[in-house]
Amino acid sequence: MRRELFRTGVLVALSASAGWTGWSGHMLLLPLVAVFPMLWSMARTRLQATAISAAYFLAASRGLPQGAANFYSSDIWPGLVLWLVASSAFVAVHSVLWSDRKGWQMPIRYLSACVVMAIPPFGILGWAHPITAAGTLFTGWGWWGLAIMAAGLGVMTTRYRPAAALAMAGFWLWSAAEWTPPILRASWTGVDLEMGASLGREAGLERQQELIDVVRAQAPGTTVVLPESTLGFWTPTVARFWQNGLAGTELTVIAGAAFIDSEGYDNVLVKLSADGADILYRERMPVPGSMWQPWRAWIGDRGGARAHFFANPVVEVGNQSVAPLICYELLLVWPILQSAFHRPDAVVAVGNGWWTAGTSIIDIQRASSEAWARLFGLPLVISFNT
Structure with a gap:
């Protein structure tokens, strides 16, 4: 029991770290969010999957309580409530679609969660979407880059995750080495x-x-x-x-x-x-x-x-x-x-x-x-x- 609690705590901490660091405002750090589907798939119970999802989203959207307090000129508490409410869609979708069945079901379920969080109605609160990292890893690849990123996120939920992680790391290093400022439109x-x-x-x-x-x-x-x-x-x-x-x-x-x-x-x-x-x-x-x-x-x-x-x-x-x-x-x-x-x-x-x-x-x-x-x-x- 104690070992399982420790394992859950580690997964939750790593998920929060991925959300915090990946969504820190530095484009080259975005690929770190690809760790989330791996951690989500490693949960052994639905409650663990819920905690891992909540940790990721709350860390990624950590600026909301302070932003709400600034906007409404109030103390932090209304912002904290809004923060929790905003996380409900992401957490609910990833909790419902999680399964303890391994194999092909896990990537399909995760990619289903990705789609649900990308389009309305749940997509209305679809912040911190890991698919955004496609722009860092596959610059200029367009829809092909989006498809490859989606496939990579799906593979991160399977036993082939080391290969997917190595491939993403390679593209990440290439992107960092070839990074240039955003293109500016003439005139x-x-x-x-x-x-x-x-x-x-x-x-x-x-x-x-x-x-x-x-x-x-x-x-x-x-x-x-x-x-x-x-x-x-x-x-x-x-x-x-x-x-x-x-x-x-x-x-x-x-x-x-x-x-x-x-x-x-x-x-x-x-x-x-x-x-x-x-x-x-x-x-x-x-x-x-x-x-x-x-x-x-x-x-x-x-x-x-x-x-x-x-x-x-x-x-x-x-x-x-x-x-x-x-x-x-x-x-x-x-x-x-x-x-x-x-x-x-x-x-x-x-x-x-x-x-x-x-x-x-x-x-x-x-x-x-x-x-x-x-x-x-x-x-x-x-x-x-x-």
């Missing part, structure tokens, strides 16, 4: 801002002019990407002000805003230039709880952000096809894969992360977006506010 630039919680909330014309001045400092002909929520509420007045502010330039601006109507609001990206302004993209998956609140409709209430789950996977900017991702979408799997299916020319990733102070959430979002862009060999443009 595109992402502008990081440091405006804290005021971005999007302080939306007077003085703030809009300040942002226009930042944009006008860029080279002519540039497409400038600004963070999520930059413009605040999207109104005809804001559109005209920016259009006038960009008069005489050849600049194009892509910036975040909120479009409000009587039913709720959309978290959007808008495109602005001297020639006009319009909504470019509506977020497919806003943050559950703080933004997306589907239960309000169940009680006849209105409000909250709308989720456009499978809408507008790519958008057109000039003659370019772009895969846009806003904040929370950077932590999930299906938005980027849906976009990649449409063969975009670039990935644009934006966020408003002022509330992540003291955590590694933004670093994780950057690493995740970089990994996906590298997997499909796509240029990446990133813009965050802190």
Whole structure:
């Protein structure tokens, strides 16, 4: 009994270490998450599998309690509750699909869990997905790299795991040796801002002019990407002000805003230039709880952000096809894969992360977006506010 408890403790500790280190915000450390399916498959009871799954996810999402406390200006306890609730989907799926039967059933069950956690409804909370490491190990391999990564994760649950681990280690070393900075799209630039919680909330014309001045400092002909929520509420007045502010330039601006109507609001990206302004993209998956609140409709209430789950996977900017991702979408799997299916020319990733102070959430979002862009060999443009 004591030996079994010790063994369980070791597996749980290793799982937590894999989640903590793999999701530390460094792209080259992502492959460490491939240890999780091996540890999960080594459980001898469903309770052990549940503990191993919880340790991995809670360690990977460790920034959530502090982030929630920052966002709601509260103490840590509501964030801790939210942290546990957020882990429920991952833990439940991996607990239910675990089996003590070895052989071919184990990899099939694990890959089933991967699929379930990649797409809605469970994929809505599908953070820390091990498949994300495909971008580090198989740069430029696209869908083949994704398939090989999935196969490798499956093999990690079998007795052939040493061979899979050695193969992944080899690709990992090769990737580290050949690592280069993310590809930048010619004539595109992402502008990081440091405006804290005021971005999007302080939306007077003085703030809009300040942002226009930042944009006008860029080279002519540039497409400038600004963070999520930059413009605040999207109104005809804001559109005209920016259009006038960009008069005489050849600049194009892509910036975040909120479009409000009587039913709720959309978290959007808008495109602005001297020639006009319009909504470019509506977020497919806003943050559950703080933004997306589907239960309000169940009680006849209105409000909250709308989720456009499978809408507008790519958008057109000039003659370019772009895969846009806003904040929370950077932590999930299906938005980027849906976009990649449409063969975009670039990935644009934006966020408003002022509330992540003291955590590694933004670093994780950057690493995740970089990994996906590298997997499909796509240029990446990133813009965050802190």
